[in-house]
Amino acid sequence: MTSGIDLEMSFTQGLQNLGLSHQLAHLLWIPLPMLLVLVAAVIGVLVTVWLERKISAAAQQRIGPEYAGALGILQPMADGLKLLVKEDIIPARADSFLFTVGPILVLVPVILSWLIVPFGQNLLISNVGIGIFLWIALSSIQPIGLLMSGYSSNNKYSLLGGLRAAAQSISYEIPLALAVLAVVMMSNSLSTVDIVEQQNTAGFLSWNIWRQPVGFIIFWICALAECERLPFDLPEAEEELVAGYQTEYAGMKFALFYLAGYINLVLSALLVSVLYLGGWGFPISIDWFSSLIGLSIENPLVQIIAGSMGIVMTVLKAYLLVFLAILLRWTTPRVRIDQLLDLGWKFLLPISLVNLLVTASLKLVFPMTFGG
Amino acid sequence: MNLAYSAELICFLILSSIIVAGSLAVVLLENIVYSAFLLGGVFMAVAGLYLLLNASFVAAAQILVYVGAVNVLILFAIMLVNKKEKLKPIEGLKTRKILSGAICSGLLVLLLRVSIITKWNIPGPASIGEKATERIGEHLFTDYLLPFELASILLLMAMIGAIVLARRDISNEPSKINDFNNGKSLTEKEIPLLSENTLK
Numbered sequence: 308m309t310s311g312i313d314l315e316m317s318f319t320q321g322l323q324n325l326g327l328s329h330q331l332a333h334l335l336w337i338p339l340p341m342l343l344v345l346v347a348a349v350i351g352v353l354v355t356v357w358l359e360r361k362i363s364a365a366a367q368q369r370i371g372p373e374y375a376g377a378l379g380i381l382q383p384m385a386d387g388l389k390l391l392v393k394e395d396i397i398p399a400r401a402d403s404f405l406f407t408v409g410p411i412l413v414l415v416p417v418i419l420s421w422l423i424v425p426f427g428q429n430l431l432i433s434n435v436g437i438g439i440f441l442w443i444a445l446s447s448i449q450p451i452g453l454l455m456s457g458y459s460s461n462n463k464y465s466l467l468g469g470l471r472a473a474a475q476s477i478s479y480e481i482p483l484a485l486a487v488l489a490v491v492m493m494s495n496s497l498s499t500v501d502i503v504e505q506q507n508t509a510g511f512l513s514w515n516i517w518r519q520p521v522g523f524i525i526f527w528i529c530a531l532a533e534c535e536r537l538p539f540d541l542p543e544a545e546e547e548l549v550a551g552y553q554t555e556y557a558g559m560k561f562a563l564f565y566l567a568g569y570i571n572l573v574l575s576a577l578l579v580s581v582l583y584l585g586g587w588g589f590p591i592s593i594d595w596f597s598s599l600i601g602l603s604i605e606n607p608l609v610q611i612i613a614g615s616m617g618i619v620m621t622v623l624k625a626y627l628l629v630f631l632a633i634l635l636r637w638t639t640p641r642v643r644i645d646q647l648l649d650l651g652w653k654f655l656l657p658i659s660l661v662n663l664l665v666t667a668s669l670k671l672v673f674p675m676t677f678g679g
Numbered sequence: 680m681n682l683a684y685s686a687e688l689i690c691f692l693i694l695s696s697i698i699v700a701g702s703l704a705v706v707l708l709e710n711i712v713y714s715a716f717l718l719g720g721v722f723m724a725v726a727g728l729y730l731l732l733n734a735s736f737v738a739a740a741q742i743l744v745y746v747g748a749v750n751v752l753i754l755f756a757i758m759l760v761n762k763k764e765k766l767k768p769i770e771g772l773k774t775r776k777i778l779s780g781a782i783c784s785g786l787l788v789l790l791l792r793v794s795i796i797t798k799w800n801i802p803g804p805a806s807i808g809e810k811a812t813e814r815i816g817e818h819l820f821t822d823y824l825l826p827f828e829l830a831s832i833l834l835l836m837a838m839i840g841a842i843v844l845a846r847r848d849i850s851n852e853p854s855k856i857n858d859f860n861n862g863k864s865l866t867e868k869e870i871p872l873l874s875e876n877t878l879k
Binding site: 330333334405435436437440441443444445447448450451454455457458466469470473474477480497 | 735758808811812
């Protein structure tokens, strides 16, 4: 496998040629990918919000946002601007400190998890060895923020919403982690880069979705539940709880919850594409493609095309899944809380355990196809 | 003194001051909810210390287990039973506080003495970085197999115990639950809030 384009090395090399020290060049490099990913996450949210409004309108035979920009494409920006200038209200009897910290604690772990999302061979912030495990660990911080905001609002609906959110997030984390574990077992690595590379040996035929169909479905259901998307949006069930833990929030603090929800959705879609749909890989093998146009894979042109196509492929796969999630939201009714917990504990958990066991035995029997 | 070393030193100082101040606040604060949230903060700072020691797997496991499970459960327990009632003043609270303070500071002096007297092997063994996950797995399935299995049996026992305790509808007669005629409501203590019968 070739190392591909290494932007960091060329950037620091370029700065060192300008006469800066190695350390200073490295220091200048560090914030760049973080900023880039932050911007990418926010733009991803804006696109998702626009898609959500347009697709929901289409599902209900409305037009949807129309006047802000062509096809209403600037509508999410207008929404964001409105939330930005709104008054920041803290209820009189609320605990103002916890009330402020809560939304931050919900948003920060979600953004931190983008650390491990790869858009290409070297196109990720940090190829940490524990990779996907870091995401599972970080997403377990979120319930604390939800409980905090639910408690500090001093409102019974908020408290119930917070408790529901935490309960839901805890119960779906387990089948989610078990589904991920089956993938990790096949690729012998926790690193997201290794997981993608192991899937890109023979085009789309080697994607994990063919080897882990059950795991894929479990992961997707759990990801939707973790994002509190509509078959599973009980924490903010309007008819029962007003708006759940975000009832008392307004302005930018509400926007933080909103942002965290959508960033989490995009992140989950990206991770499904990384774990099961071959990440940045093409449906056809890149080696075969480069030999077709008669250029070596080491050729800079091929590398640049492959790199940019990798980003496009990752984003495309992720947005197909986002589209699916939006369609699901506007076409399915909400489950009851006991149905939700039954589904998590009595159905998904045993199934994911069986899936893990079957994967392990298949790995022993067919080490070639299931990663020996 | 290079960049990496000074960054590490600054991180260490910040993290350890968070841990010390946070743990003191966990013990000393009157509001139990604040204590619980601060406990989560302390756990996260400890995970940060592990990260500084190049033990990223242990750090992630620390967050997953202590912050994601233990602390959330503590918060759950506090919020489900959070009754706003005045606690009865305990007799002789002052002497109790002084006594426990003295014991704790004695322990602190003992630990400080140990940490000063011991000849630490500085610098310690080179860290294996990303290989640590594999190494932990190897140890768990070879020389630490027995403690690992014993711990899992302990957890299984705790789980079965929790299920038995939670399914109080076995001991409670079904008619007692939702008996609104006799003025009993779900908030009364002997009726479980989330038993099978209430959900159906």
